[in-house]
Amino acid sequence: MSNIDLTPSIRRRYRAEIRFKLYCISAVAFALLFLAFFFVDLVSRGWPALQQAQVRAEVSYSAAVEAGQYRKAIDKSLRRIASRGWLRTLPLYLSEHPERVGEKEVLWITADSAVDQYLKGHPNTLKAKQRKLADRLYAEGKLRLGFNWDFFTRGDSKLPELAGIYSAIVGTIYVLFLTMVFALPIGIMTAIYLEEFAPDNRLIRLIEVNINNLAAIPSIMFGLLGLAIFINFFGVPRSSALVGGLTLALMTLPVIIISARAALKAVPDSIREGALGVGASPWQALWHHILPLAMPGILTGSIIGLAQAMGETAPLIIVGMIAYIPDEPTNVLEAATVLPAQIFTWAGEPMRAYAERTAAGILVLLAVLLSLNGFAIWLRRRFERSW
């Protein structure tokens, strides 16, 4: 190339070529850098919430504590350090375990969120005197940052040091289970009908256009549907897992139908014709030959659809699933919340300790969603066949 005498216009065109390629690379780089920045930012915000300040204290299960004077359970000097919310659970605990009244026990108990934030070096409301005390206890090994099991075993709380995602996780499982029960059979049946049995007429084409349209309708519209039809017309309880599951099922349905149809379409006609040729009925050809071959594709699409439903918040807010739920629901008609909605509620809390927990909740949600999607991709690669 170098020995050819390039005219200025060719030089200009080559420079334009390089510029164009640079634009392309920088677009990709921007997207990837954003992704990296996003994850680093969220992890650095959420990581501290996995640790929680705990203080070593002698807890006396005295009769006074059982009677409701829970602050007397620990030494006076520690009362500003330990979490009031944790102490408040003691009378209930003792009324359930009356045999323990009068006993004493040395425990690591949850510390107040101000102490927690102080230990983590974040802005906090701790007074100078208590800071000194906290420093002394820390030096003596009586105050520590331990793994925050409470975050995974407790429900929502008005005190940040006790707030956890357990009730939201139970709610998510309920809602997703209902979504799956409603959306999977109906979605797959619709796909089978449209792909294998439906005649080619105006009604069927209308249904097809309609499904594509439903897939592109903003998710919040499904919330309006849930509110007007399920809650106001059919009287399903507001905030319940049932109304959330039904709403999400309708939202996920088009995704499942579209992917299941694609999977059915990918099975070559020769299989169908072979089965029909030896005398199978259309249903037998489908059930014994086409469906087993299309199943991995259908599953992949369904998992992706359910993962999408799991991260959805807007329609659930509209049907009232942002209630304050400290205890996990025990059936589908009780008020429940889901992980994304819990994240939304915490994000609106002004206290800094909640921001940390919001980010930690997000990390849990993202971990589950990424592994679901990863599993779907693995499933597709593992069972993908080329004909």
Next chain:
Amino acid sequence: MTASDVVFLLLAGFLPMAWFAHRLGRNKAILLGNAESLHSQPGQYGWYAVLGLALPALVVAVIGAALSLLGLYQVPAIMWVTAALVVAVLGLSLALHFMRADLPARVIVETSISWGLRLASTISILTTLGILLSVIFEALEFFHIVGFWNFITGTNWNPDTAFLQGAGRGHEDVAQAHFGSVPIFAGTFMITAIAMIVAIPIGLYAAIFMSEYASHTVRGWLKPALEVLAGIPTVVYGFFAAITISPLVVQTANFFGIAADATNALAPGIVMGVMIIPFISSLSDDVLMAVPQSLREGSLAMGITKAETIRHIVIPAALPGIVSAALLGVSRAVGETMIVVMAAGLRPNLTWNPLEGMTTVTVRIVDALTGDQEFNSPLTLSAFGLGLVLLVLTMILNLISLSVIRRFRLKYE
């Protein structure tokens, strides 16, 4: 006994009964004849018996559910279960009673299945109807109170006193509630525009990189990596926009000596744009890959550089698909909720300045429906008025996007 217990009992009781019915039907068929004299396979008689068991029970269950849901008559749960069981057993014995060797069990079973499939495929139509009807009825009521033209052309959105009117206390001395939606739609379009300014160039250039420059392996990694962006829940993007990007925008603006609100339109716009990048890049990548190689080779053989080939040959050939992808992106941005709810603010604000806070249609819908207002107060109904416009807008965008790709797609042999 709650409704979920009933459902659980029915399912737990039904599965063993269905298995039992299947055995009964199959065994009776084997007794009735052999492979020559039977119309269908024995197993199909089994399924025929299961149908005899399940269909009557299903009818009873549906009637009971309809009665209690419509509030006509509250059937005690235990009666419900008993009735379903009795009818199921009756149905099964009738089905077995009418079983003959020449009974076309397979045809019966397959016809019922095909009706089941047909029924399932009407659910999607019912969903659309449900959305349309629920939104239209409430919206009509809203327009009846506020007036369609006041809603569409008014520039003042101030519903704070609406609850007084809803409670019948809207006196002369109380300020009138205003439902002029122009500032809300202006905010929506501003944030959508910011999002598209981010998403269209980056998405398109990324698609060109993937389809024209990247090797097969790089592309295999890049495409899923970009799609991770689409799989992140919007509530997470909202948190990120509010807590990380907004302060960054304010700091940057202050660095240049410009004032910016803490909740500005730019932060949610940028984050929404990033969220839409993979939609545009994936769809555009597909249409770019579909442009036949011969067009590229013809162009390169004429001594045209690769960039020129892409700009003048490949992109024009793929343009309908790209336009359609961009329109789908716009439709998604208009209807996006969580990012703007968490980062764009509640203030209806008619301005061209993206550094000020402004509100959007979806934010206002959420705000109107999460308060503790009466359901038929004008504020709550305003959510459905806004929802109707949003629905029409996104549907039109989707239909245009579909028809663009259908009408202008070039066919290559």
